[in-house]
Amino acid sequence: MAEPAREHTVGVVGGGIIGLAVAREITRRRPGTNVLVLEKEDRLAAHQTGHNSGVVHAGIYYRPGSLKAELCARGRELIRAYCLEHDLPYVECGKLVVAVDPDELGRLDDLERTATANGVPGLRRIGSDEIGEIEPHATGLAALHSPRTAITDYAAIARQLAQEVEAAGGVVRLSTTVTDVSRSGRGSRVQVVTAGEVHHVDHLVLCAGLQADRLGRRVDGEREPRIVPFRGEYLEVVGAKRDLVRGMVYPVPDPRYPFLGVHFTRRVDGSLEVGPNAVLALDREGYGVRPGLRLADAAATLAHPGFWRMARTHWRTGAREVRGSLSTRAYLRFAQRYVTGIGPDDVVRAGAGVRAQAVARDGSLVDDFVVVSGNGVTSVRNAPSPAATSSLAIAAYVVDRMALPGPA
Structure with missing residues (x-):
């Protein structure tokens, strides 16, 4: 039998950098508000936040006037100031x-x-x-x-945000999977069900990343856009060759895609990575060196009409990415156009990230951030790169659209 309902004012689902930034923003704007963060993993930043390249983007790529452009510009300055304030890594390597x-x-x-x-x-x-x-x-x-393009450690930033939430009286719960979200009607509180517990909150913020479409659909019934996961695999440069790149070297991206192409990126620990590519992921949370398969995730992607429309349009590009995934030599063939001195013998396969890319029913890749709010629930439906760069600005944007009790 479930435990008695526990009362909280605001619930946040997701212990990545977006969810924690939102929780912190609430505690700053409305001191005394009860904030509960629910994270299904046993650690923070376990998914996209902890598996990206650590780049603080300057805003080169994003359509002027878009949310990405606006929030990236603001977020870059906020992240820089936050890292300086809390003595976190921040290196403008260019x-x-x-x-x-x-x-x-x-x-x-x-x-x-x-x-x-x-x-x-x-x-x-x-x-x-x-x-x-x-x-x-x-x-x-x-x-x-x-x-001014920089590198940082987003997982460390997420942990610092969590400390601030807890210092302000908030609760961060790990190993807590949300199994259901419901509301009975306009003006009612939102019911959040986890294993053995039921929480009732005045407002719920869904920052579920790779699971954004699934949780969002439980609240508003909207099936679109769907998350189609793309796996981004990295190679690490080893030995003396890691010093051949000082900062970052990127290709000119294909404007048809939101992906930036395989590039060289210095990390704050001194390592040098090549990547990521962008191949269809059959496991939304498969971060191993080799691709994984989760039947429920694969079936969800293959059942989405938008996926097949996208695949018919971009299959040649997809095939090229798969070749690179299977062959280190093929992977590096593109990267060597920019830095010729790093070859297959100079790299080892490193980890991978999985990008939560929203795809519309017509097969188009949703390019901008998508935040939907109404009737007590705010859902971050699409927040791919540069979401980590923009995280503190996204948090302000989200909280601006919430009806929070108490004085500003």
């Missing part, structure tokens, strides 16, 4: 976005206009000679240099 073929120069022009409109600090267009001055082992025809 990024080069490099064009290696003449047919990429037009796309680089478009990217420069986007980055300029988004106010990317210190952005410069440089030629091939200056590429070598910034990254001596990189090659290309031209590049955009973003000196």
Whole structure:
């Protein structure tokens, strides 16, 4: 039999950086509010937050006027200040976005206009000679240099946010899986069911990442957009070759996709990674070196009409990504266009991340952040990269749209 209902004012589902940032923002705006964070894993930042590249994006890629552009710009400054305040890693190692073929120069022009409109600090267009001055082992025809693009440790930030929530009187519950969410009508409290417990909250915020569509559907019945998971695999450069890249070297991205292409990224621990690619994941939470299979996840993807429409349009790109996943040599063939000195013998397979990418029923990839709020529930339905960069700004955006009791 379930335990008696426990009363909390605001519940947050998800112990990643978005959920914890929202919980902290609530405690800051409404001191004394009871906040309960529910995380199904036995640790914080166990999913997307703990499996990304650690990049603090400057706002180069995002459509001007979009939520991504707005919240990335604000979030970048907030994350920087937060890391300085709490003595967390934050290194402005800079990024080069490099064009290696003449047919990429037009796309680089478009990217420069986007980055300029988004106010990317210190952005410069440089030629091939200056590429070598910034990254001596990189090659290309031209590049955009973003000196303020940084790296950090998002899992460490998430843990610090949790400490603040608890210091303000909030509760962070680990190993607590939400099995059901319901509400009986307008104005009623929201019922959140976990194993052996029932919680009633005045407002619920769903920051469920890879499970966002499943939990959101329990509340509002909306089946779209669906999460189609994409696995991003990394290689780690070993030995002396890890010093061939000082900061970050990126390709010019294909504007048809929200993915940024395989790139070289310095990490705050001094390591150098290559990746990620983007292959369909058959396990929403499969982070091992080799792909996993979870039948329920695979079936959900294959049952979605939007997946098949997307696949028919982009199957050639998907096949290329699969080749890279199966062969380290094929994976590096693309990366070596930018840094020729790092080959298959210089890398080992590292971990992987899984991107929660929302896909509409018509097969289009949902590019912007999607936050839906109403009748006591706010659901973060789509928050892919640069969500970690934008996390503190996303939290403010979410709380702005909540009806919280008490004085501001």
